[in-house]
Amino acid sequence: MRAEEDRQLIEQARQGEVEAFMMLAKEYEHQIFELTYHLTANREDAADLTQETFLHAFRAIKGFRGNSSFRTWLHRIAVNLSLNFLKKRRSQNSHFEDVDRLEEEGREKELETVRKMPSPEDSSLSQEFRTNLEKVIEELPPAYRATFSLVVLEEMSHQEAARIMGCSEKTVSWRMHEIRKRLKKKLQPFLA
């Protein structure tokens, strides 16, 4: 049903119909935003990347043949743009001593933590665990972070994640194993 609706909208979008594409965008904007947010840990960057994803998709939609689902294709664009963005950000930070930006990022992270205030039913231990879990996930190399986001947070199959990441299913499977080992190791004090 979803696929059929998408197909019709895609056809219209290919003719340059902005409204048709907007309807597609509205279907997927939350998912794409979540994904880019998990990868960048920054709302503004996630919003920019989400916009860029849809712009790229709109420009490239004539080349979309439907061999994969629209969702997969869109996620692939989002992941590629996010990884590119993280790469740039990493190289900028490593080349230049930028105290201002690091401070700003630090402030952003603080604000992010404050925004996500624990709900009454969360225990303080659980909140601390989750904060540390987020930190460990953020420290993962970008491609691993992307894999984790797709498989665990977006609940995709290894096959779909592999298509998006442009790697084999075995690679996705192995990455998930390595990620989980690392998470357990880093969070061991909280698990005890």
Added chain:
Amino acid sequence: MKKTGLISFLIILALCNLRFVVYGQGHPGGQRRNVRENIFVLRTLRMTQALDLTEAQTAVIFPELNRAEKEKAQLQAELAGEIRDLRQIINKDKVTDKEYEERVAKIMNLKEKVSRREEEFEKFLFGQLTSSQKAKYIIFNLDFNRGMIERMGRTGMAGQKSK
């Protein structure tokens, strides 16, 4: 872009295992491709499309293209180094005429080698192309080079995001 052309490009690129040793223009060695490499990839992509190369043509052209590129990249890096050195010593008091002459001769020699290698490759290339493809190559070359200069102009402007 034709699917067959793109596939050929990918296969040949992978087979040739295009890895540059030279990191020119002051960029530190590392995992990221440098300016030259990125321009080469983009130029090859666009040339394949502009000339509408067949699979058979790409199979013959790309290996030689890669070879020529490696040699020219090396020469350009050396040339950039010589120019950098020249810029540093220019107008300094202790530099003799002899040293100037030597450095200029070195630079001209390198430049000559680059031009010769470029001509060699273009001669080879033209041997593989049809008449209309040759004509398309001239225009493609002109447009691409102009496009690079314009792109540099755009990215050189402070505070603007380049696209």
Added chain:
Amino acid sequence: MKCEKYQKMISDRLDGELSWRKGKRLDRHLASCPLCRNYLAAQKTIQQEALRIGKADYHQAWWLQFEQVLQEKLRLAAGQPADNLTAKENRAGHNEEKEHKSKSKKWVLRPAVVRALSLVLVVAVAASFLIIYTRQGQPEELPLTMMLSYEESYLNLGQVLGEDEATAGDFINSLEESILEETMSDENGKVPLELEFDLPLNGYQEEINNLQIEKESLKEGL
């Protein structure tokens, strides 16, 4: 079979990717291995907590604005006149990018005159080459000759970029974006082999792992 391999099965099970046959094998092992039972429990906890991680909060009003901005950008991209994207919003968008960029690079605030001087120097150096190097004797043809020769124009380009790391970095970014865009339209959405993002290994040693996977598969006859 070592616990490491069962722990990988646990990972696959949590992702819903474990086959029935392997699942049976894993269950048999778990019955007799407290270490792996503990590992499974820990991973289940981590998984549950991960799923509760910050869904980014967004107000409906924020999304409405987001969609409005996106729609205007799409209209511009489609060549239609933008309705609501005012010059102010455009400027605000540019200023935001400008501010973002200037905050991220302290040193990018070089005087424009330094860049202009570099460009003048490059042109002077290039012109002097071509005057001495008398293959083409007609100065008025020089610009076109430079444009026709990829290596000539590259030499000029390289000189300017070599002087200014900021511009060089931006230039590379711009090239990578173009490469990405132009290969993205491949019907399979594949990124070419050599253009895939290099993964920082950081101890994960992916290639070695993949080889190990291959070896294991061969051993177990899978």
